Amino acid sequence: MTDKIFTKEEWMKGLEGLMDAYTLFVPVKDGDFHAFMPLSEGKIPDFDFQNTRLSPKSVIYPQSERLFEYTLDSADAEANILKESPKDFSPRAIVGIRPCDAHAFQIVRRNFDNPEYRDPWWVRHFESTTLVGLGCNDPCSTCFCTAVGGGPFHEEGLDALVFDLGDRCLIKGVTDKGEAFLTNMNGGKPADEAVLKEAEGLAASASKKITSSPPTDQLKGKKTNDLFTAPFWEEVAFGCLNCGTCTYLCPTCWCFDIQDEVSGKKGDRIRNWDSCMFPLFTLHGSGHNPRDAKVQRVRQRFMHKLKYYVDKYDNGAQCSGCGRCVRYCPVNIDIRNVCKRMNNF
């Protein structure tokens, strides 16, 4: 696989040169925080960030997406037909995505792309996207990617990985998609041994900087029912507001709701993110709601992430350790503490 070294200016120029081949999503400063936005004239990418507030999952999986539409207007040739809304699946690249968020896409992929079920929209968006990751030189104190099978320079889920070496950056191709990205990019020189060693050193020291490490080794061995009936859930759930902050910011949460909206003779079938935190999440058509109490919903979220997913896929927790829920939960419900309680119960 190719390893290319760029100066910072060459890197920016190289990115601009790719704007015809890909729609590039880069971190852009938006007020107090960063967000992944399409790189267009006038937008300046800012790679000096720890992580974006909203995860890049919305690039592949938008918060509200029109799936189908129809019209009842008899003047229209396609009246009374529910047709798929046209979408743009042209090549995209998310440049600067952190390894935890890329790992998260692999976690979510098990849900949207498996032998039993393939979500056509998610899959097509994902397959047309190249993930060019940026390794974390300075992980936050709330990051715990190493505890859930990831790392600040982990390559799983990435097509290419960028090492920020100060005034230069090393870009390593990981998959064929990443190779294609690198080949299309102008500038840069092949990297020599010294640079590769520097990059390895950077990755090693970054891993050591991770201070949060909730234990996850016992989760698989626990009996589901023991955890379900554990006495600590009331205490964990007391402060919870049942808002959607953790679920919407989380790169591994995937639940959605499909709604129809009608306006005059036109109608749309829209998919929106939904949250297991919301009271009506499990409201049945019959009117029965099996999780109408807050503690049931809070317990469900942690059990799903740290137990049910672990049992079902035998590949770690449904968490990439990005720490967004820890930083942004308005009432400071800390998944690291809950994980510890569950693991050590």
Next chain:
Amino acid sequence: MLKYTEKIQETAKRLLQEKKVDVFIGYKKGSVPMMNEPLLVSDPDRVDRLYWDNFCGLNLCNYLTKQTGKIGIVANGCNSRNIVTHIIENQIQRDQLYIVGIPCEGMIDHRAVMRAVKQKEILDIEQNGKTFVVKGADFEETFEKDKFLQSNCAVCIHRNPVIYDELLGDLVEEQTGVSPYQDVEKVEAMDPEKKQGFFTRLISRCIRCYACRNACPLCYCPTCFVDESRPQWVGKSSDPTDTLTFHFLRAYHCAGRCTDCGACERVCPMGISMRQFTKKLNKDCQDLFSWEAGLTLDQRPPLDVYRPDDYNDFIK
């Protein structure tokens, strides 16, 4: 403000031991700097987790509605006014509550602190009365608390609790000479197009997480109007008009009841200035009905009762 932690622990222990309350609601120190977690204690031997500092900006009255049993709760000025509103609205009975009043000198706005350190990660905060020290991996800075108050605390004129069974400290001096509605007046002076732009931009970051609604003690409807689908009053997607509708309508539902506790603004993960929606209504209630929510248990709110001298110039 910081000396309250011990007093709260003592008081909670005594109340639980004497069985004056079944549970005590307060805060627990957070696992990340500048955040605290609401805590329910029922065991007098575990009151040592209770904590109070300058970052207790949530509204604990949110956890009171429709509770049974006897509850002890800490309440500063704005929170105590919400308790009054809850009692007036029959969400809880006065004799169920043992209110531990805390004269408050304002909470610190954690976002303003983050801005001051240019979003660098904060690892620890040391609070020393009128100042606080912010520590990161490679920096340490001291700030004055008064310059970093939450926007509602900066203009608060009801710092002392209006209702309490026990007061934990001496009453503090109320602020004078604050003009709480300066930003509302700025918007009022704009022409319609500018106003439209103002509100559209204000809400552009909203992700419909409903943290604001859920943190608000006034929002206790069993099914919120946004969750209804038969009939569907508001769309569920991130459409900007639906989002605006949600925020405007929610503000209307809080008209005359909002005590400007700032919880909505504090919990918003996107940092939206939520109070811009409710402040105008609070100002109108003050101007038109001379009403401020939650000050007395004896009067019914103006939107609840008809008075012959009610403002009606707008009806032709």
Next chain:
Amino acid sequence: MEHVGIEPGRLHFSWISSAEATKFVDVANTVAKEVKALGPARYFIKKRAEVA
């Protein structure tokens, strides 16, 4: 409503008893005239969800 940016002239209030037929006619005509003068509303109107 004015505060949120709806142009004054789009929202009117009036007490009209069922016995005040002429007043009703006047008010209805006035409102129709004022709103027409403002033109079609662009703000706070949703025809179709603006989503991805």
